[in-house]
């Protein structure tokens with residue numbers, strides 16, 4: 130675990146790794162605007178960011194959302210390391226139940242692709258990997274729902 134010394138005054142943020150479905154990304158952009166957190170979109174996405182489905186799900190909240198687009202995971206990592214932000218991967222293969230994880234204000238909560246999660250190298254790059262425990266046999270939650278649950282817990286813990 131690296132030193133967790135992000136600058137003061139930060140709030141947790143969401144990051145979407147190469148999202149496939151515009152409506153899910155738009156839903157999370159709306160949540161980001163409503164809850165005053167940044168949304169990082171790591172491209173390429175499976176849809177043109179800003180397309181009709183994205184705007185329909187995000188509605189007018191998109192105009193109020195702080196959305197940062199990164200051209201690649203490498204570009205995102207360059208930015209994140211320079212900012213000294215911790216990368217917390219939300220994954221069905223995570224080892225730590227999300228309610229047992231001690232969130233910090235600067236954490237970036239990264240969600241995987243709807244179709245395939247994240248590749249192994251991205252999985253191992255994360256500083257921590259957390260999971261929402263599910264019933265045996267359940268494969269995964271919808272990405273926007275998983276993001277909302279984990280962001281809610283991160284904000285609760287960090288006083289946000």
Ligand SMILES: C[S@@+](CC[C@H](N)C(=O)[O-])C[C@H]1O[C@@H](n2cnc3c(N)ncnc32)[C@H](O)[C@@H]1O
Nearest residue numbers: 219220221240241245246260261269270272275
């Ligand atoms: C539909 S799921 C991806 C399913 C994909 N087939 C996989 O195996 O990773 C999309 C994203 O939602 C998040 N997610 C879904 N269920 C989760 C859970 N139980 N715990 C943590 N994250 C979850 C993860 O970020 C995941 O990459």
